[in-house]
Amino acid sequence: MKPMHKALITSMFTLFISSTTLHSEIVATEKDNSSRTVDHLKLIDTKILPYDKTYKGTKVGGLSGITYDPKNDKWLLISDDRSEHNSARFYEADIDYNNNQFNNFKFKDVHKLKQPNGKDYINKEQYKDDENNIVADPESIRFDPLNNEILYTSEGDRSLGLNPFIRKATKDGKHVAEISIKDTIKMDTQNKKGFRNNQAIEGSTFSQDGNSLWTSMEGPLLQDGEKPTFESGALTRITQYDREGSILSEFAYPLDAIPKKPGKDKQADNGITEILAINDHEFFTLERASVQAEDGSFSNYVRIYKIDVSKGTDIKDINSLKQTNTKPLNKTLVADLNEQDIGKVDNIEGMTFGKKLPNGNDSLVLTADNNFNETQQSQIIAFEVKPEKK
Numbered sequence: 001m002k003p004m005h006k007a008l009i010t011s012m013f014t015l016f017i018s019s020t021t022l023h024s025e026i027v028a029t030e031k032d033n034s035s036r037t038v039d040h041l042k043l044i045d046t047k048i049l050p051y052d053k054t055y056k057g058t059k060v061g062g063l064s065g066i067t068y069d070p071k072n073d074k075w076l077l078i079s080d081d082r083s084e085h086n087s088a089r090f091y092e093a094d095i096d097y098n099n100n101q102f103n104n105f106k107f108k109d110v111h112k113l114k115q116p117n118g119k120d121y122i123n124k125e126q127y128k129d130d131e132n133n134i135v136a137d138p139e140s141i142r143f144d145p146l147n148n149e150i151l152y153t154s155e156g157d158r159s160l161g162l163n164p165f166i167r168k169a170t171k172d173g174k175h176v177a178e179i180s181i182k183d184t185i186k187m188d189t190q191n192k193k194g195f196r197n198n199q200a201i202e203g204s205t206f207s208q209d210g211n212s213l214w215t216s217m218e219g220p221l222l223q224d225g226e227k228p229t230f231e232s233g234a235l236t237r238i239t240q241y242d243r244e245g246s247i248l249s250e251f252a253y254p255l256d257a258i259p260k261k262p263g264k265d266k267q268a269d270n271g272i273t274e275i276l277a278i279n280d281h282e283f284f285t286l287e288r289a290s291v292q293a294e295d296g297s298f299s300n301y302v303r304i305y306k307i308d309v310s311k312g313t314d315i316k317d318i319n320s321l322k323q324t325n326t327k328p329l330n331k332t333l334v335a336d337l338n339e340q341d342i343g344k345v346d347n348i349e350g351m352t353f354g355k356k357l358p359n360g361n362d363s364l365v366l367t368a369d370n371n372f373n374e375t376q377q378s379q380i381i382a383f384e385v386k387p388e389k390k
Helices: 003-034
Strands: 040-049 063-069 074-079 089-097 102-112 138-143 149-154 165-170 175-179 201-206 212-217 234-242 247-255 268-277 282-292 298-308 331-336 348-353 363-368 378-386
Touching: 040 102, 040 331, 063 363, 074 138, 102 378, 149 201, 165 201, 201 282, 212 268, 234 268, 247 268, 268 348, 282 348, 298 348, 348 378
Parallel strands: 063 138, 063 348, 138 201, 201 268
Antiparallel strands: 040 378, 063 074, 074 089, 089 102, 138 149, 149 165, 165 175, 201 212, 212 234, 234 247, 268 282, 282 298, 298 331, 348 363, 363 378
16 A cells, blocks of 8 residues: 555544544533533632733623533633623633632633624614614623534613624624524513513523523513512513524523512612523523612622423413413522622622533532622632532
8 A cells, every 4th residue: 555545544544533532522421411410519719800800902890601612621701891891792711720729710812792794882872873783781601512603692772772682603703693582572662561671681501402592581571570579579581492593492480589678769689690501401590689788789699599491381372471370490499609608799690510520520600790890899609519419
């Protein structure tokens, strides 16, 4: 055999082995995830980013979403800056930790999110004179497990006439496609239907197999009832879309009552800030309540629950939950962050599974949105996921 032919065959064989190995690793990862269970969480460590931190000419803050790609050991964090400080954007980061502590956190790159017309998103002031471009309020970000794209959500803005959206982008932020949202979420002109301002599509997650997308509404739709109060909880929605935007299923989710009474004439709310697939039928929900005291300061109360949608009642054809006796999902408390030794519990909004720990257990990483406010913190919090005992 000629040396050149021999080298070509060797190269093809090596490529085949590499492809087979990669495919086996992906299949093994999917199999591991499909059988993943969660009993409770154990705190590893907390990292606080400086308020005045900048990176490549951008102000770091508003970190409302986080996602991890285990195949490439890559982290992304999205800012909910409505292009007020810098253009709507997300960051690449290197986050390293073990069972006991964070070893390293550093930003590696930043990417602007692009509109379908290829331009940067604009801010509210610019929108007054430019309705050809829109304002984005980015909240959740996810790696697409089936290709090299990312998905992100925006909460919209009723005051500007902008509905929430779900969009796909390249890994450097260029627009790829939009996934249509459910009609019940969209606003009307009478202010009786659709999302509540700043309480829209706050959470997203791909299903374990990547073939569908789940979103969570932070608060109840206008037609579904009142918001949570100190006296009572409320119902919001968790929705499953296929990859083209068709509705596959939807469930009512029971929000907790606000855990502490606010000061007189002060603000308080509670809602889902993120959702995350555990396996093919269980999900984490991240509930965060913010309560304003008499002096105007805010305290946050954050709980992580586990839900099982295989035991839920599908409500995808119900337009208003006020008119039905809907049975909501059951939920199990996995962690009350106010009972963890993490110090101040801030405005935690992002959640993702991270890398496998040295002992073989999963890790869970959270991020807090500091609202670009000096009195708040941009936190990165890592937990060890303790599986159910067999």
